[in-house]
Structure formats: C-alpha cells, structure tokens
Amino acid sequence: RTAGHLGIAWGWYLIAPDWDTVWPAGSDPFPYDEPDSSKAMIMMTDGEFNQTYAPLGSSVDQSKKLCDAIKKEGVKIYTVAFEAPEEAQKILAYCSSGEEFAFTPDGADELKDAYTKIAQSISDLRIRY
Numbered sequence: 001r002t003a004g005h006l007g008i009a010w011g012w013y014l015i016a017p018d019w020d021t022v023w024p025a026g027s028d029p030f031p032y033d034e035p036d037s038s039k040a041m042i043m044m045t046d047g048e049f050n051q052t053y054a055p056l057g058s059s060v061d062q063s064k065k066l067c068d069a070i071k072k073e074g075v076k077i078y079t080v081a082f083e084a085p086e087e088a089q090k091i092l093a094y095c096s097s098g099e100e101f102a103f104t105p106d107g108a109d110e111l112k113d114a115y116t117k118i119a120q121s122i123s124d125l126r127i128r129y
Helices: 004-015 059-072 086-095 108-121
Strands: 040-045 076-081
Touching (some): 004 040, 004 059, 004 086, 040 086, 059 076, 059 086, 076 108
Parallel strands (some): 040 076
C-alpha cells in the first residue's frame, strides 16, 4: 500500500513558509510572495495512491486537496509518473501545473529526459543556501 499524499504533504512542508519554525535558522523557506523568487516542487512515484485514512479519506482525495492548496499558493508542480500504474498517472496529471509539467517516462532514458526538461524549465530558479 502507498500513501502518496504523505509525500506530497512533506514536499510542501519543505517549501511552505508556514513551517518555518520546524527548520534550522537560515533554512526557513521564503514567503510565497518573496520578490525575485519562485517555488517549485517535483513529485515522482512509481506506486499507487491506495491508502485510506479514516476519517480523512483516501490517499487520492487527500492528494488532490493538497495539490489544489499548493497550486493556489502559486507553487509550480512538476510530476514524474515513472513506470507508474494508470491511477497514479491520473493523480499526478491532476496535481501538475499543466500538461507541460507532467511526465510519464517508461525507462531510464525517458526519465533522464524528463528531469532534463524540468531542470531547463526552472533553470532561473535560485536555490537558497
């Protein structure tokens, strides 16, 4: 069983300013509206979103809610469904920031190509250290 929504949540926690007190000083995320910055996530899975947590609902439902909230904050979401089952591909396509942000590679070469395209797309993103 896979709880894909947990990976989505933790990816968001890494970049969300709401969680700045969790990280060591100097590692805290910028605010969403920080000038000259942008936020992006890359979500990758080869698994299913088939775990249910009562009363919160299925991993699929929770994933969609998280992705809607993340995108509402202006975060760009890139998704990579690597040799993933059809249901996972659908969820990641839903979560992506658009068709050009969703990748479904079927092998190592296509996976490398997907990450090359993602890197080129966010090449102007500055990493905070």
